[in-house]
Amino acid sequence: MRKRKLHKAIIKSLLALLIIAIHVSPFYVLIMMSLKTRRDFSSRWLPPAAATFDNYTLALKGGDLMQSILNTAIIVLIATTFIIVIGAMSGYPLARYGTKFSKTLSLLLLGVMMVPPLSVLVPLYRELVLINGLNTFWGIIILSITYGLPTSVFMYTNFIHTIPVALDEAALLDGCSKYAIFFRIIMPSLKPVTASVAILTGINIWNDYSFQLYVLQKPKLRTITLMLRSFFAEGNTNLNAAAAASCIAILPLIVIYLFLSKYFVQGVVDSAVK
């Protein structure tokens, strides 16, 4: 019996090693490339004879990459803050009042989650030109808020459903208005889901390419994804610097993940549409 258990553990570990090997290899190759010189023609699987960080200094040279990281951070922070505030505000009445209007609204918001950005980008672009939102941070921020909101509203609605209504009723008897209930009873208990909403929607904006491609067309306003695109653009022969730039772009995500992995996993489970 014990022997069988040991066998099982060995097989499981071997399978796990195989899975790790498959999933790690492209990232391993990326890192090796970022540490090699342009003239190093050894196999990409081999580590460099002497690791060099020249590619990283080259990728960071001129400050364009840092500027793009800063731009992205600004957009993500502002948009996510609004997504949280507006999302929580909308989630409360949608969870508590089953009026026809609130039910219709919930359904429509679910629909917006399915809209492929590219299918509306031509008219959105035209609209932004009309309201002078092209090549502005507020233009991209307002689009990021709009298309990030449905997820946020959905997660808050689900979460508020789990807060006992008895608390609301007690507060109402004590003379609290319906609005005050939100600020005094509901808001203080939203912390755990807020962390998940922030991470999930924040990462989506950090990773966005389609909206940013259309709204931010000036080099100074470039975000990380747009910057990476220029690193890999045709005609650029320095793939090692492009690999270094990619590593720099991935690094913040890994750092955030290692500190907040609990909320990442919870976020995926919470945001799942049922």
Added chain:
Amino acid sequence: MFKKKAGVATDNQVVLVMTAPAVILMIVFVAIPLVMGVQISLTDWNGYSQNSNYIGLANYTKLFSDPMFMRAFRNTVIYGFGSTLFQTILGVLYALLLQRAFVLRGLTRTIVYLPAMIAQLLVGYVWYFMVQYNRGALNDLVMLLGGTKLDWLGEGNRAVLIIMIINTLNFCGKAMIIYIAGLNSIPDMYYEAASVDGANGWQQFWNITMPQLIPAITTSTLLNLIGGLKMFGLVISTTGGGPGYSTHSLSSLINTLYFSYQDAGYASAVGVVTFVFIMAVSIVIRWYLAKKEAAAQ
């Protein structure tokens, strides 16, 4: 539940006031563009000029005889349904392997899940170093094993499959997480009872695990399907739609029609069709899976 009192806001008032910011944003940046999109799709607008002519449904009739559109439509179906199928299989298998504790569980979960956080565009660039023809890491392996170099993305149909596989491998971590949560919610006593009745592992899997996982399958199928049908960044960074137009998704085709062909009217028509298609698929799949879920209970 709440009785109406004089001077107290009615339920509908509260809903209206508190959802107002969200509703306004949805009207201005979702509803209006959708309507404008339909309008533009009925014209021959080139994307920048002041003038455009109303041409009725010409853009829509053109769709069905346009090999570029038909190809992109077919590819989108492959990207969407293909990735979903394989992500479901991989997700369930990984979840079964990684649900219970053993030495490598934490590490393996992290390694599978982390890439799912990365932008589609960037994922394509990461894999580009693997599948490049000259000096690509995969070709190194092929030659090491005595084969001849393969131009992985050089042929349309193969490139479509490779993009689908990259999408599957890279983003199956999300499905895995959902299935692990699903497995964790199955009470142990179901399995204990089945063991007492003499059911073997395989029987337990089909009669307990799978039916109990149906809610998780609904969830992850919708998530993966919508993600796959929206495919954009990955196509841009791996093939840019080429060779020719053979690997375009509907999204990347819209982008090309607008920026390179300056055919905004036609691009809008493709956008409208894409939108309707994805909506229809999601509604049908949700309805179908909800029925299954009800049947399993």
